[in-house]
Amino acid sequence: MHEGLAEADVVVAGGxxxxxxxxxxxxxxxxxxxxxxxxxxxxxxxxxxAVGTICGLYRRREDGGFDHVVGGVAREVADRLAEAxxxxxPVPFKETAVFVYTPWAAKRxxxxxxxxxxxxxxxxxxxxxxxxxxxxxxxxxxxATKRGLRAVTGKVFVDxxxxxxxxxxxxxxxxxxxxxERQHAxxxxxxxxxxxxxxxxxTARLGEIVAAHGAHLSRDxxxxxxxxxxxxxxxx
Ligand SMILES: Cc1cc2nc3c(=O)[nH]c(=O)nc-3n(C[C@H](O)[C@H](O)[C@H](O)COP(=O)(O)OP(=O)(O)OC[C@H]3O[C@@H](n4cnc5c(N)ncnc54)[C@H](O)[C@@H]3O)c2cc1C
Numbered sequence: 001m002h003e004g005l006a007e008a009d010v011v012v013a014g015g016x017x018x019x020x021x022x023x024x025x026x027x028x029x030x031x032x033x034x035x036x037x038x039x040x041x042x043x044x045x046x047x048x049x050a051v052g053t054i055c056g057l058y059r060r061r062e063d064g065g066f067d068h069v070v071g072g073v074a075r076e077v078a079d080r081l082a083e084a085x086x087x088x089x090p091v092p093f094k095e096t097a098v099f100v101y102t103p104w105a106a107k108r109x110x111x112x113x114x115x116x117x118x119x120x121x122x123x124x125x126x127x128x129x130x131x132x133x134x135x136x137x138x139x140x141x142x143x144a145t146k147r148g149l150r151a152v153t154g155k156v157f158v159d160x161x162x163x164x165x166x167x168x169x170x171x172x173x174x175x176x177x178x179x180x181e182r183q184h185a186x187x188x189x190x191x192x193x194x195x196x197x198x199x200x201x202x203t204a205r206l207g208e209i210v211a212a213h214g215a216h217l218s219r220d221x222x223x224x225x226x227x228x229x230x231x232x233x234x235x236x
Contacts, residue, residue: 001132001140001151002132002140002142002148002149002150002151003148003150003151004150004151004152004153005123005143005145005150005151005152006034006121006123006152006153007034007152007153007154008031008032008033008034008121008152008153008154008155009026009031009032009033009154009155009156010022010023010026010031010032010033010034010154010155010156010157010158011033011034011035011036011141011152011153011154011156011157011158012026012033012034012035012036012157012158012160013036013128013141013157013158013159013160013161013165013166014035014036014037014038014044014128014159014160014161014162014165015035015036015037015039015042015043015044015110015114015122015124015160016042016043016044016045016046016160016162017043017044017045017046017074017077018044018160018162019035019037019042019044019158019160020035020042020043020073020077020110020113020114021072021073021074022158022160023035023114023117023120023122024073024113024114024117024120025072025073026158027117027119027120028117030119031119031156032119032121033117033119033120033121034120034121034122034123034152034154035114035120035121035122035123036123036126036127036128036141036143036152037122037123037124037125037126038125038126038127038128039124039125040124040125041107041110041111041124042107042110042111042114042122043103043106043107043110044162045162046103046106047103047104047106047107047110049187049188050103050187050188050189050190051103051188052100052101052102052103052188053091053093053098053099053100053101054074054077054078054089054098054099054101055093055096055098056070056074056096057069057070057074057075057078057089057090057097057098057099058089058090058096058097058098058099059096060095060096060097066090066092066096066097076113077106077109077110077113078099078101080109080113081099081101081102081105081106081109082099084105084109086101086102086105086106086109087099087100087101087102087105088100123143123152125145125146126143126144126145127143127144128141128142128143128161128165128166128169129142129143129144129149129169130142130149130169131157131166131169131170131171132151133170133171138154138157138166138170139153140152140153140154141154141157141166141169142169
C-alpha cells in the first residue's frame with residue numbers, strides 16, 4: 001500500500017461537471033468527500049474545452065416555450081451563472097434549447113461551490129493513476145503527486161473521469177466506441193474585439209478560408225455570442 005494522502009467516505013475521481021455534481025451532492029448530504037482532479041482547475045470539458053452551452057436542461061412545450069426538466073446541481077450552476085451575468089437561457093437550438101455560459105466564469109463558480117463545503121477536500125493536479133482492489137472492492141485509488149504515488153482511501157468511489165479511468169484501473173470491463181461514433185474531437189475558440197457584422201458575414205466562408213490554408217474543420221457549429229464582461233466577443 002502506498003503512503004496515505006487522504007481518506008473519506010466518498011472519493012470522486014475527476015472534477016468535471018459529473019465530478020462537481022457528485023462531490024457537492026455527497027458533501028451536502030453529510031459525507032466526507034475527497035475529489036481528485038488531474039488539472040489545476042475544475043470543470044472538465046465544461047471549462048477546458050470552452051464548451052459554452054449546457055444541453056439537456058429544457059424541454060419544449062406545445063406552446064413553444066421551455067420548461068426546466070433538470071434540477072439539482074446542474075440547475076444551480078445555470079442559475080448562479082445567470083445571476084452573475086455570465087450565462088443566459090433558454091436559447092432555442094434544434095428541437096430544444098441550450099443555456100449559454102462563459103467558461104471562465106464557470107471555473108470560478110465551481111471553485112466557490114466546492115470551496116464552501118467544509119467536508120469536501122479538493123485535490124488539484126492529482127491524476128488518478130491506479131486503484132487498489134481487495135476482494136472485488138476498491139479500497140483506495142492511487143494519485144500521482146510530486147512526491148510520488150499516494151493512496152486516497154474511501155468507502156465509496158465515483159468514477160467521473162469521463163474516460164472510465166478508475167473503472168479500468170480497478171479491472172472492470174471497459175470499451176471504446178469505434179471511430180466515427182465518438183464525440184467529435186472539436187474545440188471551440190473565442191475571438192474578441194472583432195467587427196461583429198463583418199465577422200458573422202465571414203463565418204459562412206470560414207471553411208473555404210481554412211481550406212485555402214491547407215487545413216479543414218472537422219465540425220462547423222456556427223458562431224454564437226456570449227456574455228464575457230468585455231465588448232465584441234464571439235465564439236465559434
Ligand atoms: C468539443 C466539445 C463540445 C461539446 N459541446 C457541448 C455542448 O455544447 N453542450 C453540452 O451540454 N455538452 C457538450 N459537450 C459534452 C460535455 O462537455 C460533456 O458531456 C461533459 O463535459 C461530461 O462531463 P464529465 O464530468 O462526465 O466529463 P469531463 O468533462 O470529461 O470531465 C472529466 C474530468 O475528469 C478529469 N480526469 C480525467 N481523467 C482523470 C484521472 N485519471 N485522474 C483525475 N482526473 C481525471 C478531467 O481532467 C476532467 O476534469 C461537448 C464536449 C466537447 C468535447
